[in-house]
Amino acid sequence: MSAVQSSPANGAAYDVVVVGAGLAGMYMLYRLRGLGFSARVYEEGSGVGGTWYWNRYPGARCDVESMQYSYSFSDELQQEWDWSERYASQPEILRYANHVADRFDLRPDIQFNTTVQFCAFDEADDIWSVATSDGKTVTANFVVLATGCLSNARKPDIKGLNGFKGPVYHTGNWPHEKIDFAGLRVGIVGTGSSGIQSVPVIAAEAKHLTVFQRTPNYSIPARNKPLSAADRAAFRKIYPEVRRFAREEARNGIYTEVPDRGALDDGDNARRARYEARWQYGGLTFMSVYNNLALDKAANDTAADFVRGKIAEAVKDPTTAKLLQPTTYPIGTKRICIDTDYFETFNRPNVTLVDIKADPIQEILPHAVRTGRKDYEIDALVLATGFDAMTGSVAKIDIFGRGGRTLNQKWAEGPTTYLGLMSTGFPNLFIITGPGSPSVLSNMIVSIEQHVDWIADCLGFMRARGLATMEAEPEAEEKWVAHVNEVAGATLYPQADSWYMGANIPGKPRIFMPYIGGVGPYRQICNEVAAKGYEGFAMTAAARPQKAAAMP
Numbered sequence: 001m002s003a004v005q006s007s008p009a010n011g012a013a014y015d016v017v018v019v020g021a022g023l024a025g026m027y028m029l030y031r032l033r034g035l036g037f038s039a040r041v042y043e044e045g046s047g048v049g050g051t052w053y054w055n056r057y058p059g060a061r062c063d064v065e066s067m068q069y070s071y072s073f074s075d076e077l078q079q080e081w082d083w084s085e086r087y088a089s090q091p092e093i094l095r096y097a098n099h100v101a102d103r104f105d106l107r108p109d110i111q112f113n114t115t116v117q118f119c120a121f122d123e124a125d126d127i128w129s130v131a132t133s134d135g136k137t138v139t140a141n142f143v144v145l146a147t148g149c150l151s152n153a154r155k156p157d158i159k160g161l162n163g164f165k166g167p168v169y170h171t172g173n174w175p176h177e178k179i180d181f182a183g184l185r186v187g188i189v190g191t192g193s194s195g196i197q198s199v200p201v202i203a204a205e206a207k208h209l210t211v212f213q214r215t216p217n218y219s220i221p222a223r224n225k226p227l228s229a230a231d232r233a234a235f236r237k238i239y240p241e242v243r244r245f246a247r248e249e250a251r252n253g254i255y256t257e258v259p260d261r262g263a264l265d266d267g268d269n270a271r272r273a274r275y276e277a278r279w280q281y282g283g284l285t286f287m288s289v290y291n292n293l294a295l296d297k298a299a300n301d302t303a304a305d306f307v308r309g310k311i312a313e314a315v316k317d318p319t320t321a322k323l324l325q326p327t328t329y330p331i332g333t334k335r336i337c338i339d340t341d342y343f344e345t346f347n348r349p350n351v352t353l354v355d356i357k358a359d360p361i362q363e364i365l366p367h368a369v370r371t372g373r374k375d376y377e378i379d380a381l382v383l384a385t386g387f388d389a390m391t392g393s394v395a396k397i398d399i400f401g402r403g404g405r406t407l408n409q410k411w412a413e414g415p416t417t418y419l420g421l422m423s424t425g426f427p428n429l430f431i432i433t434g435p436g437s438p439s440v441l442s443n444m445i446v447s448i449e450q451h452v453d454w455i456a457d458c459l460g461f462m463r464a465r466g467l468a469t470m471e472a473e474p475e476a477e478e479k480w481v482a483h484v485n486e487v488a489g490a491t492l493y494p495q496a497d498s499w500y501m502g503a504n505i506p507g508k509p510r511i512f513m514p515y516i517g518g519v520g521p522y523r524q525i526c527n528e529v530a531a532k533g534y535e536g537f538a539m540t541a542a543a544r545p546q547k548a549a550a551m552p
């Protein structure tokens, strides 16, 4: 049952319009309903799940362990859902998203197959107009962008791509039916996380796989395995502490040991033993072996050397091994990948690695990929070329704020926000996991839940006090942007040409977009801002009567 469908008193159709029904939009709707707000969610896809709806490529799975990469807001939910593997596959995560939508009866307030194209703030009435691809326009007091950080698949601009005669697939917008690569010569462009996950699976099926690599990535074995009932039970017992730690203490929202020393505090043998133990354990926590890997280049080099050594051990052909070893950026400064047999896959006779840094792709021919030196004949092409990250999906919507200025105009030199939650000049417009918040540097469900809770609490606060508008103050935004840059500048992260920096998109301004101060400290900052009456946000009273407050 949809909770509240009455219109707000000021004539807007909804209290809140939410854009996107991924994990963020779904939880936002749940919270809004709980507070008695009327809400409408628009979703471009035909189902819920966002990332897990679109990224159906072979091998797609989460890289944060499923017992942690899951909602924590409902204890019943986390106790009843049985994850079958340490890292769930995309179909299982999509089933989970659908289960959540059904369990909390979210669908009645979600309009699928509908893209939000345009949002404009009417300064006279303090109301947003929201125009959608079905030709309709609705009004709302607030808009929440739950559009996702990795939801705008990036198709590379390669000469001749449209003339390719075989099928072309993008990992971030994969067909819903099973694609059969058996007997085909397949080319894959891109060796980021999606490429690294899909290469072993496609290689096992295809007649031949040619991997076109521009930049090699550091990847750690996932050591994925089935979870037994006993594994899940053991984890569930410690859930309260796991969730608390992830929210309050972890830098990245993941439960792990807190390292008590730096990499150079150990001698060679002890250090190697620690790296080896974590390598055998598998997964993203490899970067938590020491506390200074993101800060100190010499420390970082020890971890990078270790991983390069592992690649050399795994790959039989020394030339291929060398090409697969990253050398041009510190480990961890691009999102570290985790894999199942990625490097070993290059020992297969049906897999070829092509270094397109040294020998760039010139064009796509009807049946081949042409580099400067050779034509590689293929029957199907997979683009694992990632996303216009963090800002890409927001930028696709025409968002008009005060004075008719668009968000794209404001962000032309790079996105600026206060706390990643709001941008000056755009009142009553919230962003979930926006640039300037920990977002992609974290277990994103931890960050999503924190943002949603903060926004929901804020809306309850405003309603209880008859407040109509909220907007980031310019000074607060400037200070926050400076802080985000200062914190990033103290780390090794800006040394990599990563999508964190917008470096994968030609012409995109190079600024470090996520907040690297850690999810625990960030949460504390957000809580303090709220406790001080939303310090740094200007709030104005309603010009006309608001609905009576219905606090939970």
Ligand SMILES: Cc1cc2nc3c(=O)[nH]c(=O)nc-3n(C[C@H](O)[C@H](O)[C@H](O)COP(=O)(O)OP(=O)(O)OC[C@H]3O[C@@H](n4cnc5c(N)ncnc54)[C@H](O)[C@@H]3O)c2cc1C
Binding pocket: 019, 020, 021, 022, 023, 024, 025, 042, 043, 044, 045, 049, 050, 051, 052, 053, 055, 060, 061, 062, 063, 064, 069, 114, 115, 116, 117, 146, 147, 148, 149, 150, 151, 194, 393, 396, 397, 432, 433, 442, 443, 444, 445, 448
């Ligand atoms: C392959 C892959 C694996 C990942 N694995 C992990 C992991 O292990 N751990 C982790 O923490 N994070 C992971 N992520 C990041 C992941 O994106 C987040 O964890 C999380 O799913 C984001 O949820 P979201 O709702 O914010 O965004 P999304 O899931 O991206 O959902 C946004 C939704 O908004 C919709 N939308 C966008 N614009 C519009 C519009 N204008 N109108 C209507 N609808 C619109 C989109 O269609 C989409 O469904 C992964 C990402 C990818 C791509």
